[in-house]
Amino acid sequence: MTAIIKHRLFWPASALVVLITVNMLANASFARITVRDGHLYGALIDILRQSAPLMLVALGMTLVIATRGIDLSVGAIMAVSGAVALTIIDGSEDPGGFGTIMIAILVALLVSLVLGAWNGFLVSVLGIQPIIATLVLMLAGRGTALLITSGEITTVVSAPFKQIASGYLVILPVAFFIWVAAVVVVGVVERRTALGMLTEAVGINPEASRLAGVRSRGIIWTAYIASGVLAGVAGIIYSSNTMAADANSAGYLIELYAILAVVLGGTSLMGGKFSIAGTVIGVLIVQTLESTILFLGVAPAKSPVFFALVVIFVVLVQSPRVHRWGRSVFGSSRTSSAPDEDAEKKEVAA
Amino acid sequence: MPADTDVPLIVEMRGITIRFPGVLALDNVDFSLRPGEIHSLMGENGAGKSTLIKALTGVYAIDSGSIMVSGEHQSFVTTADAQAAGISTVYQEINLCPNLSVGENVMLGHEKRGRFGIDWKSTFEEAEHHMASLGLDVDSRSILESHSIAIQQLIAISRAMVLDAKVLILDEPTSSLDRGEVEQLFGVIRSLRDRGVAILFVSHFLEQVYEISDRITVLRNGQLVGEHLVEELPRDALVAEMIGRELDDLTAISASAGREVDRTGTPVLRAAGLGKRGMLESADVSVYDGEVVGLAGLLGSGRTELVRLLYGADRPDTGEIDVAGVRQRVQSPRHAMARGMAFSSENRRAEGVVSDLTVAENMILGIQAQRGWLRRVRKSEQDAVVGEYMEALGVRPADPTMPAGNLSGGNQQKVLLARWLATAPELLILDEPTRGIDVGAKADIQRKVAELSAQGLSVIFISSELEEVLRIAQRVVVMRDRRSIGELESSKVNLDHLIDYIAHKEGSVLQ
Incomplete structure (x- = not known):
C-alpha cells in the first residue's frame, strides 16, 4: 500500500481519476461510449482525440525542461507548421492527393525542425537563457506564419488531410494513434538509449556532467529540436482539425498549458529527472478539465476561474508540504517517515 | 606596530561551540580581537574559520559560549545585529550591488536627507569624502561594476567605514588581486588599524599573512590550536599547527x-x-x-x-x-x-556526483559519456561494472539503485572513483x-x-x-x-x- 502511495505517479493519477469520477457523478453520460459505423464515440473518446496537440507539445516540453530549459515558442511553431502545410496544399493542383499531403507534412516538419534547431543554437551554443531565447520565436513565429499565409486565414478543402484530426483508424481516432506513437517513440529513444539518462545528468548537474565528458551541448540541442518537431506535428493536427491556417489562434497559450501538464506530471521545473508517463497523465488532466468545463456547462465568463481553482487544488494535493501538514493535522501514524531531510541538511561551511 | 596586550578587548568570544548535523564545526573555541590590531585567522579547509566568522557576524547561531563586543554581551540573531554592534565584513565575493553607482553603494541606508527626500548631491559628496579618507579617488556617480575587483573591495571597505565599524572582517580579500592591488589594499588596512579599527584578516597566502599581521590564531578541525604574536611564530611552526601531526594506522x-x-x-x-x-x-x-x-x-x-x-x-x-x-x-x-x-x-x-541519479548511473556516467548516447551501456555490462566496484571499494549501503546524493561523503567519493576507474584511464x-x-x-x-x-x-x-x-x-x-x-x-x-x-x-x- 505505502509503495503505491509513495510512487511518484500516485498523486497525478489519483487527480485524474477523481476528475473523471466527479464528471461521471455530475452527468452519467460522461462515461457513455457508443458505437457508430464501427467507430467509438463519447466524451472520453473526445478527450483522447483532442489531447493530441497538447500531448505532442508537452512531450517536447518535458525533454526541454529536463535540461533546465523552457520552450515558449511551441505555440508559434504550431502556427508556422500549420501555415506551411496548408499553404502548400492550397497552392497545389491536387489538394486531395496523397503525394501533395505527404510533401506538405514533410516540409512543415522540416521547417519546425529548423526552428527548433534555432532555439537549441541560441541556448546551447550562444548560452542565451532559454526563456529569452525561445521568446524570440514565440513573438516572431506568428508573424512568420502570417507572412506565409499573406496575412489571410488560408482555408483548404482536402478530405484526406482532414482525416488526420477527425478520422478513425479501426475504432479509435487517428489523432489518438499519432500521440500514442509519439509517446512510444520518445519513450524508446530516451529510455532505450542513454539519451534520457544523459539528459537528466546535464539537467541535474551541468558542471559534473561536463567534467564526466558528457556532450551537454549536443544533448540540450537535441531536446529543443525534438520540441520543435513535436510542435510541428501538433500544428499539423491542429490545422487539420480546423482546415484553416489561422496564425493568431493556432496553439495560442499552448506553451503554458504544456508547462502546466509537465509539472502536474511530476517533472520539476528545476530540471533533471523527468517522467514521460507523468506528462501523459498531466496532459490528460488538463484535457479532461477542459472537457469538464464544457460538460458541466460552466459559463464561458466563469470558466477560466473554474479552471484555475481546479489547477490550484490539484497542485496542492501533490505538494509534499501539504502532505506533511495534513499528517500533522490529522495525526496519522506515518509521521515517522523522515520529515523533509533537505530542509534540515545544512551544508557545513568550512 | 603590534598592538599592546593591555588594551581592553573589543571582541571576546569564549567557549564557542557550533554543531551541524553530524559534525562539530566549532568545539569550545576562544577568540579575541583588540582595537588597532590586524589579527589573522589561519587553518586549512574545514578548520572552522568561516564558521567562526559567521558566528561573529550573526549568520550562525552559537550552540554554547558567549560573545562580548565592546564589553557588552551580545547574542546576534541576524547580520544586522552584528552590524549595529560595529562589526562589518568584506567578503571574497563582493556583496555590493554591481549595477548601482559607487556612491549609492557606499551610502546605502545612510543617504543624506534634505527637504525633498534624499539629497543626492550631498550624499555623493559624503561618499567621496569617505573614500578619500582611505586614499581612494573614485567618481561616486560611476557604476560599481565598471571598476576592478580591487577597487570594488576598497569601496566595500569604505562602506564599512560609513557604518562606523569598529571591527572589520576581511575574508580572502586578496585572492583575486595582483601584487600592486594588494599593496594598495594593505596600505588602507594599515591606516584603518592606526585609527583603532580591529581587523580580522583571512588569507591563504602565507607571505601576505606575515607581511600584514600583528597576531595569528590557528584553528584545526574546529578547535583552537593557539594564539601567537606574529614574531613568536616561525613559518614552519605555523604550517605544522595548521596541518597537525596525526598518526593513523595506515x-x-x-x-x-x-x-x-x-x-x-x-x-x-x-x-x-x-x-x-x-x-x-x-x-x-x-x-x-x-x-x-x-x-x-x-x-x-x-x-x-x-x-x-x-x-x-x-x-x-x-x-x-x-x-x-x-x-x-x-x-x-x-x-x-x-x-x-x-x-x-x-x-x-x-x-562530482549527479545527486538525483542512482549510484549505478553515476558509476557508468563516464563510460556512457565516452560512448555517446546512442550506444547505451547494456544492463549486463552495467551490472558487471557496478558489482565489481561496489565490492572492490566497499560502497555502503551496497544498494546501486539509491540516489547518489543520499550517500555519505566517503561513499560518494568511492562512487566517483568507480566512475573514473571504469573508463580505464x-x-x-x-x-x-x-x-x-x-x-x-x-x-x-x-x-x-x-x-x-x-x-x-x-x-x-x-x-x-x-x-x-x-x-x-x-x-x-x-x-x-x-x-x-x-x-x-x-x-x-x-x-x-x-x-x-x-x-x-x-x-x-x-x-
Missing part, C-alpha cells in the same frame, strides 16, 4: 611511497610552464608509468588550478602539455578523457579524494590507489594532509603561491622536511 600503504618507479621512458604526461591569468602563474609536472605524484602545498597554492588545466576543465594561457610524448592542446574534459585522463574534482557535490587525477571522509573510507581509497599504481596506473594525488601524500606518492611536487617550486622524493624526506619546504621561500633546506 602504515600498510606506506610501501607505496618506497616503490621504485622507472623514469627512463617517456612520461605519461608532462607539463611545463603551465599558467593561466588569475589562476596559476607557472607550474611544471611530469608523471611516469605506474607512478603516483603528489601535489603538496597549502590551499590556494595552485594545486587544484594546475590539475584543472591539465584536464582541460579550464584552458591554459601559457605552457605546454605532452601526453605520451606527443604535444597536445587539451581543450575540454572530453578531449582529455579521449587521451586517457580522468579527473575527480575536490568539489564532490558541485562537480592511464592517468588518474584525484583532487582531495579523502577530504572530510571517515578513516575507514580513507584507508579504502588509499589502498586502492596504491594497488592500482603498482599495476601500472599513473596517478596525480592532491591532499592537504601531507602524511597522506608522503605515504602514497613516490614523488611530491611542492607548490606555493600559484607556482610549482620544486620536487622531492618521498623516500628521502620526512614530514618536517616537507613542511619546511612548503613554508620557506627558498626551500634550501635540502640542498
